[in-house]
Amino acid sequence: MKLPFGGDYNPEQWPEAVWDDDHRLFDSARIDTLTVGVFTWALTQSSLEAYDFSTLDRIVGRAAAEGRQVCLATGTGAMPPWLVREFPEVTRVDFEGREKRYGGRHNHCPSSPVFRRLSARVAGRIAERYAGNPAVIAWHVNNEYGGSCYCDLCAAAFRDWLRKRYDDLESLNAAWNTTFWSHTFTGWEQIEPPSALTEHWKGPDFTAFQGITLDYHRFMSDALLSGYLAEKEAIRRFSAKPVTTNFMGLFRPIDYHRWAEHLDFVSWDNYPPDDDPATAARMALAHDLMRGLKGGAPFWLMEQTPSTTACRDVNPLKRPGVMRLWSWQAVAHGADAVLFFQMRASRGACEKYHGAVIGHAGRDDTRVFREVAALGAELERLGEATLGARTPARVALLFDWDSWWALEISDGPSRLVKYLDVVLAHYRALWRMGADVDVVAVTADLSGYDVVVAPALHMVKGDLAGRLEQVAARGGSVVTTFLSGRVDVDDNAFLMDVPGPLGPLMGVRVDEWDSRERGVVNPVRLADGTLVDSSLLFELVIPTTAEPVGRYENDFYAGTPAVTRNTFGEGHGWYVGAGLEQAGVDWVMRQVLDRHGLALPYPEHVEATLRVAPDGSRLRFLLNHGAEPVEVAVEAGLDLLGGQELQQGRVLLEPYGVKVIRLRG
Amino acid sequence: MKLPFGGDYNPEQWPEAVWDDDHRLFDSARIDTLTVGVFTWALTQSSLEAYDFSTLDRIVGRAAAEGRQVCLATGTGAMPPWLVREFPEVTRVDFEGREKRYGGRHNHCPSSPVFRRLSARVAGRIAERYAGNPAVIAWHVNNEYGGSCYCDLCAAAFRDWLRKRYDDLESLNAAWNTTFWSHTFTGWEQIEPPSALTEHWKGPDFTAFQGITLDYHRFMSDALLSGYLAEKEAIRRFSAKPVTTNFMGLFRPIDYHRWAEHLDFVSWDNYPPDDDPATAARMALAHDLMRGLKGGAPFWLMEQTPSTTACRDVNPLKRPGVMRLWSWQAVAHGADAVLFFQMRASRGACEKYHGAVIGHAGRDDTRVFREVAALGAELERLGEATLGARTPARVALLFDWDSWWALEISDGPSRLVKYLDVVLAHYRALWRMGADVDVVAVTADLSGYDVVVAPALHMVKGDLAGRLEQVAARGGSVVTTFLSGRVDVDDNAFLMDVPGPLGPLMGVRVDEWDSRERGVVNPVRLADGTLVDSSLLFELVIPTTAEPVGRYENDFYAGTPAVTRNTFGEGHGWYVGAGLEQAGVDWVMRQVLDRHGLALPYPEHVEATLRVAPDGSRLRFLLNHGAEPVEVAVEAGLDLLGGQELQQGRVLLEPYGVKVIRLRG
């Protein structure tokens, strides 16, 4: 038993002579797991009734014969040409109203009965054929679900979805506040998908009616899910092995919280922006979000590039050590597999310059290959130590696709405030202080956490406000920010003081907010005298029971509270009313963590996490994201990668260095 | 009798219990006028034959019962869903050729017979029902007309419009200069609306044939007008009360000069860019333009936000005092009503964060509510003092939609020169010097003015050149600028020296002009040695009878005149050939005003206007747009807001402060 290592492998693009080279190189890099068949629909089905699995047989057979595990895909991530030609309904109509024809990938209409039937059929055939092959350890449905369709089939399916949600038009009209601008619907057939042809006056985020656009986001996420479920069900008829599809981390179009229960394990593809100083924290946030989808269960890192991407305007090279570091970061946050896209670089088309373990020249003496092989050896040495481990977090960060959508499709107060920016600033503060964080849905059980952070929680649904009050009541700390508590589940404003149902916990009310262009700064003086900048959004916070913790320095609202803390039961409600710069967010989060003894003293660029293995052993991960060596404090334990026992004290982390320590006792 | 105060009120969005709160709050803020029913088509007509006025009855009835006046809308500003479903022809085809489906507002095809018939029908029903209600003081047709349609109905209507304008294709071919690029039309049906599918090679301003695009602007303005007229006519059958529609000030798509005669009074919505230092002058220009539409008659400020907008990327808050200041500015320029959008913030959809007198929490102790109520009290104290007053301007600024369109759809000399920028720079210079300005059409009677300013008068039509010569001949001053006098009514170049028919008055000719990127500056040395920058456009002015007043300092045309003054009869023709910075425009305008004794000595940020009430009393308005207090000279008179008599001397204007003084004698 060890952590699966390998990735996407497309030998169908090559003559079989090349396969020999592949497996030889896989051996030398300790690659034991291959994701096979992601884009093989045209290969396995050349017309409506012609299936041919001979090549796939040879691929899977060869992998099995070489002792490798296979994550076998249904191959429906891209449609074959004949399918589109024969059934034009399977393509999408885009936001601009353009009917797509054949081309690209990720392009199926999620409401097409033909696509549903035929994608499930091929998935079922594959499951039937390979279910008994012991090399197959998991099923990979489709690929990176996403995008939207606005065709007539989707319009009809949307109306059905709305009928189920609202029962009658009266409820729908109320939810969407249709009296505004004379939109009262008197027949279901009057409802059109919200697009450039209908409600949107600019791009996808500029709608006349937030309600319909929000519901279309929800519908589209569900519609894509039902395609996944159709394939999964077809597989289940033949196999009980785990089924997954590869998610994309911080991906707005799909509400992964609605999907997660239908995946046997979560897997995701990590393609961060390479050159951003916040990338390390951003990846950590994504990992924690993915881990949180199934209550903390380990996930697979399904894809990452060993070197560069290709699809961006500029595609920098991962520096030496970075691929290893980021692989270990995934494990540190809960990954039980480390896989790459791709094993061998394709010759032609749009990913020929995407990084690969094996390049066009087939060499094993490139830097990339050597680093992959070194990581393979390292993982082999590690064995099963990390498998199944869980993260014992005492901090929860609420992540909510509905708030993400609602905030970013809103007209006013500010298009410059982005949900992820606010979330990431708060997560990053926690991450810098070494706190393990569960990133969870707003419906998650919060009873086990000392700290709950809810950045930009625009929408407050169900009993959430009460559950947050309970966290504080029993001594915990709850943090929320500007633009939280504004709307209900239908995106209608709460008819009460801002922040709506969060008001009692926060002990504040907000009547006014200023929004300004990027670059307009209002300094905020914090309780200990620290001065930090704020920008973009400035809520004029009126404490009711809270005490001011920071005040604006400028403008007509100089002296007005910008940050407050409210004592609620045994605990606190913190309200951050201004768009603080990172240093300000750090300051607030440090006050919060310190109260609960959760801030760890690590130097800058050092990331620390803890995982607890099924046998109870505690694993400390230390990662240096900096280009300079750094000394850090360590607890006593066994350095699993270095192999030696460490005493409590200090240890040197190389640039991009990693330590995994099984703590003593 | 007092100035109406209040604004848009949409109680149909709320349960009636809320209406009680509304009227209680209206009382406390002295709100006496409500604009009702702007988006009620779906409310009053739920299908082709089903009209139901019961809710509107209760709204109007309640307002009347509370003693409030009603500006009653026809409700056609947005179409109900059933209308679009039943008659798809009522939606638009956009510039890109996309056929719109149901959604949004301001989206009706202006050439659709169905829309014309049904919008007029509902307008007539409303007029019939409420004409006798004494609370109703005006009719509000549709809402903020604008936009364009390119459907086949519009294509047919455009051809009819062209037949009326040109009689035969020979005239049309000559007007559009179709021989260029082989466009000679031999049948009316060959003519297509100019769009992304036809003549436009980039966006709406980039056309291969200026002639057809210019005529489409004119046609579309007329087509929208005919929809207004259909509603007005339907109202007139039942009511003689005044009819208006809300204009949008400096709004390019519609030639308000062609519309004005059909409004019983002008009303407009003022949503300026909040953070621009030129905003105060820009609003003043818009007010003066609106006042000029009907020969100086007072207008209504139909909408303004009490606090923030919502539809912009960034929506700043109006600073304390600014809402009051801008309200008084409207009155200073001729407004006889001060109304807001909106009375109560809607719960959902795209304007839920738009500022409102009453917010979601329904409070009367917010800053916004308090400021509204204070203004209400102030206006009540003022009573009828300003009603019906007129502005005794001795300066006219020519404003011409044809020139605006022609200049901005022109290929060459420079896309960076914007009509409004040039107009605003000249208006702003006059405004800074306290000159009252009538902003008038090129057809206006100019015989009463000392100074006529015609910035960027690209197109010269009819007998205008002669009338401008008369202004100068009798001792007046005429000012025009670069890019004036270039084309005739068909946008064909004058076959004579630039500036065409303005040449004799200006005493110059221009053979060459240079245009350069923003940031390329050529200093101009003015007659008294002052040095100012010029940029964007540089005409090489050759005086024939004029004398140079400013010369370029740089480039191969250093020493060439950039600004000239020509003695013509008893007066002067000034030609500004370069894109002068504001200080340069100020310098020129000061020379001009000084000659006529029209420049007043007010400090920066202080705006001064004069109105003469029907009883002959003269009202001096003084407005401080600055954030600092400032001392200004005042004539002797009665401070109408403060209540005390002032002697000639100096008075302090608070930041954003206002004085209205009834001058003695």
Next chain:
Amino acid sequence: MKLPFGGDYNPEQWPEAVWDDDHRLFDSARIDTLTVGVFTWALTQSSLEAYDFSTLDRIVGRAAAEGRQVCLATGTGAMPPWLVREFPEVTRVDFEGREKRYGGRHNHCPSSPVFRRLSARVAGRIAERYAGNPAVIAWHVNNEYGGSCYCDLCAAAFRDWLRKRYDDLESLNAAWNTTFWSHTFTGWEQIEPPSALTEHWKGPDFTAFQGITLDYHRFMSDALLSGYLAEKEAIRRFSAKPVTTNFMGLFRPIDYHRWAEHLDFVSWDNYPPDDDPATAARMALAHDLMRGLKGGAPFWLMEQTPSTTACRDVNPLKRPGVMRLWSWQAVAHGADAVLFFQMRASRGACEKYHGAVIGHAGRDDTRVFREVAALGAELERLGEATLGARTPARVALLFDWDSWWALEISDGPSRLVKYLDVVLAHYRALWRMGADVDVVAVTADLSGYDVVVAPALHMVKGDLAGRLEQVAARGGSVVTTFLSGRVDVDDNAFLMDVPGPLGPLMGVRVDEWDSRERGVVNPVRLADGTLVDSSLLFELVIPTTAEPVGRYENDFYAGTPAVTRNTFGEGHGWYVGAGLEQAGVDWVMRQVLDRHGLALPYPEHVEATLRVAPDGSRLRFLLNHGAEPVEVAVEAGLDLLGGQELQQGRVLLEPYGVKVIRLRG
């Protein structure tokens, strides 16, 4: 015999009285050649069967009577309205899938049989009618071919083109690497034009499959060519006079190398960006490319503006002397005609502000007219001295449309690397050092050159690598750069070390490359200690047999070679692996030229070329592109423009000054 001087003349836009003025002015400016009829289709054919050449008769007749030569156009550069109305198939469908209707120009579907038939028919009629007129010296087909169409006719024609190229789908699938993303085509009818509706995920350069997009570029270039050929063939039935069409220099959409053999002489339109310091070199490159199309034969400068363009956002004025200078530059690089667009400015439509020899006022005392007339006189004095002269270049620069397309539609490594930027940087270095350069296709005979420069030669086709090796083997120098030698004729990566087949000649291999945002700089230390910046792309060059000439200074690859030189036979292969700034490219090219004694010692801004006349006389052109006078070394000879004999020594070039010297002996 003298060089033709004149340009586009559209008297059909004017009453005949104006023609008298025109010819009077032409005489005074020595204008002897008129391009007539470019947009006359609507004039000569007013419906399917109605041809009328009476106006064209008068135009051509008058020109002939005045002793002027005529370049007679077929008039098909813009379609008449009736054609589009009667045959909608003749318009295009654009990249976004929008079906165009009537409007604009350059808008015919190149695959439309109707367009093909009718355009050839009118071309034939014109040829038949005017073939015998001795004033007609050349035929001008259509105008500035370009653009793309994506209609169903083009889809069908594309499939035919593909059948011819690939014979069977198996070959096509291999060429496009369709196994990637499940694109295996099983029927020709499944293939769609690559557009926003199919393979493109962003604009025209962002495709999922480079193979199909590359082939569509090739197909579209060929499709437009076949329209040209149809017209040419129709002309040939009646006339043996030379046929051309006006090219556009560095124009990406059309592979002029595929067209050149079908033109009897090359002609092109020169509208450079006016304000760019690299403009002079850029024009020189374009001239040399145009000259290279037909093996060094002289070409016509078919269009240039005498003063300004109109279609740009900003249209600067040509400074005094610049029009003359740029005219002589064309001659210096091989032009045997100097023509303008346009003789008289049109009154209306989008080119009314485009510069013209005669402006709207019809004056002959403008600066522009005087400069044109002076040039006319100068050319008359020059007589036949330059006609038919050839450029004796010892340096070849490879220019390859396939590489241009392939590089710029590639996903990765960097969208910021532009083919022309790399080509121009290398050309500019050669140009600054006074080297005459032939810009040639990759299929050109390279045996006569000392130096061959192949910048960004992304695609290497046929036997090119071998022919480059021969250049070096016999003592020549070959230079190539980053991103060369990457793909084969189908845009599939070479399955070998980078730079593919160029590897042996370059003596390097490249496993990794870094790409970074603009502004990220890595200095490169060159062999003599010079330090230059590099940016955008950084290949980590591993010498196999080459010697390092420059090394990176920064990042983890500090010390790694960035520039290398390989001894190959008697000569050298130079590899420039980094995106060097101009100074770095200059440094490399100077080493190369110095070895062959080809760098001439001219000061900055001075351009020098040599042409050899048919009688063997050598003509030295010296052009000062600077605004300051400069002294340059001259050989002994006759100053053809000044008329005096010069001794070897130094001579002063005025700002924008020109010398043409017939060298002694």
